[in-house]
Amino acid sequence: MSLDMCRADAVLAEKRLAVGVSGTDQLAIVGAGAWIADNAAELEAVIEALRPNEATNLEIDMGEVEAFDTFGAWILERLMRGDGRPRRVALLRLPARFHDLAEDVHETHRQTPSPGQRIAGPLARLADIGRGVEAAFEEVRRLVDMVGALVALCATALLSPRRFRWTSIVHQLDRVGVRSMPIILLITLLIGAIIAQQGFFHFRQFGADDYVVDLVGVLTLREIGVLIVSIMVAGRSGSSYTAELGSMKMREEIDALRTMGRDPLEILVLPRILALVVALPLLTLIGSLAALIGGGFVASFYGMEPSLYLARLQEAVSIADFEVGMIKAPFMALAIGLVACAEGFQVRGSAESLGARTTSSVVKAIFLVIVLDGLFAMFFSSIGM
C-alpha cells in the first residue's frame, strides 16, 4: 500500500534515477527517485551508461529511492549479479519496505533466456525448403488417407444406409446448395453477359455476329460454368467447412465425438462432402443456364432476336459439351470438400492457425479445381469429346 502511494508521487518526482561516482576499479552508484515500470527504460539506460560490470568494487546506495516495483527490483538484481566476473558488491540502505520484493526477485531467474534466437543464413533457407517439401508430401498423404477412409466408410454405409446421416446431408445441402443459389445465379448471369458482350464487340468487326452464340454456348457449358461455380463454392462453402471443423477441433468437440465411439469422419465429414458432390452439379446446371440467359440478354441488346439466339444455340452446342461440363462437377466437389475438411482437422490451438488453415483451404481448393480442369481438358480432347 505504501508502495502504491509512492507510485502516485513518483510520477511527480523529478526523474533523477541514478548517479555514479567512479574511481579506479571502483564505482559508487546512488539510486534515487522512482525505480518503477514507467521509468524502467530510462533507468536501464542510465545504469548501462555507467558500465557497472567493469568495476571490481561496486557500491550501490538505495537510500534515496522512493518507489520500487518488480522492474526496479530486477534492474537492481541485474546490477548486483554483473556478468559473472568476480568482484565485490555492497548494497547499502535499501529501505526496509522494499526488502521482501528484492528478496523475491533475487530468488528467481537464475539463467536468462535470450529473446527469440533464430538460425539465419542460407542453411536456414535450405531447411525451410526441406520442411516445405516434407509438408507438401504430408499433405498429399493426408488427402489420400481421407479418400481411403471415406471410401471404406461409404462401402460399410451402403450395407446399413442409416449410417449416411440423411438429416445432416439435407441440412448441408440446404446450406451449400439452396442458400448459395442467388449469388451463383447472379455471378454466372453476369459472366455470360460479359462474354457475349466481348464477343459481339470484337466479332462484329468482321461480320461474325452469329458465332458469338457458339462462343457463349461452348465456353459456358464446357468450362466457365463449372469453373466459376466451383471457385465460388470453394470460397463460400469450403471456407466455412474448414472454419467449422477447425473451431470444433480447437474446442475438443471432435475429441468428444471420438470418446463417444463415433467417427468424426462419418458424422462430420461424409455428410458435408456428399452434400457438396450432390449440390455442385446442380449449381453448375443452373449456373450454366443463367450464363446462357445472360448471353441472350446481351444478344437481344445487340439486335439479335431471342428466337434466333435459341435456334443458333441449338445448332452450336451438342449434348457432349453439356456432358463435359457436368462430368467434371462432382470431381471438383470432391476436391473442394476433401481439402476443406482435411484443413479443418489440421487446426491447432491458436486463433491464428484457424485463420491460416481457412486461407490455405480456399487457396488449395481453387488451385486443385483449376489443375483438375486442365487434366480433364486433356482427357476429353484425347477421347474426342
Add this chain to the structure above:
Amino acid sequence: MGQSGLTQAIEVADLVVGFGGNTVLDHLDLIVHTGEILGLAGASGGGKSVLLRTLLGLIPKRKGQIAIFGVDQDKATSLELQVLERRWGVLFQEGALFSSLDVFENIEFPMREYLKLSPRLMREIAAVKLEMVGLKPEDGDKHPSELSGGMTKRVALARALSLDPALVFLDEPTSGLDPIAAGEFGVLIRTLQRTLGLTVFMVTHDLEALETICDRVAALADGKIVEIGALAQVLESEHPWVKSYFRSVRSPLPLSRAPVTP
C-alpha cells in the same frame, strides 16, 4: 490494512445492471479498500461475473456510479481511463491468453504496449514474473494450447501482473484446479499481494480461498451485497442465502478453521 483517509480502490454506489427485462444487479453498493484482498461470493448465475465485468467497463450499467482509485468512469477522459487501465490487471476465468503468442510474448504484451523497454529487459522481467507465479523459464516458449489448466491460470496471473498493477481483478482464480493446486495458488496470491502491495478483487466459489486468502468477504445475493466483512462476521449473517451457502463451511466437511458460530 485498508486504512481510512486514503482513496478507496473501488467505490460502487447504487449500481443497477440488467439485460432486457431481467435485473441482475439491483442498487448495489460496495467499497474495496486499498491494499486489501476482497473475496466476492455468490450463487452461480447470481451476478458475480456481471459485477466484475461492469467494474471493468465491459458491460454497460443502467444506473449508479463506479469509481476506481477515485476515477469515475462516466466523467473520466479517455486519457484518464487509459491511465486507469494501466494500473489494473485482470485474470479472466479461462485465462484469455492470446493463442497466437507464446507465454513470454503474452506476459510481455502489456509491457510492449505501455513501456518502451529493451527486448532484453522485457524478456528478463517476463522470466522473473513467470518464476514469481511458480513456473519455469523453459515454460516461456510454450504456446497457450500446450499448457495445462493450472499453468494457464498461472500464466494469466503473470500477465495480469505484468505492469505491476495496483489493483488486480481475479475471476475464479482457483476454479478448475485441484485442491492442492488451488491452495498453492491462494498462497501465491497472498504472497504477491504482500510483496507488491496489491489490492485484489476476487470472485470465487472456493470457500477455502475465501477463508485463507481474503481479508474481507462480500456475499452477493438478490442483486445486492447482503453481507460484507471478515469471514467470521459473514458466517454469523442471518440472511437465508448466506446461511445456507456457508453452512457447508461449518459442517459436514471439517475443512474449516473458521471460528464456529453459536
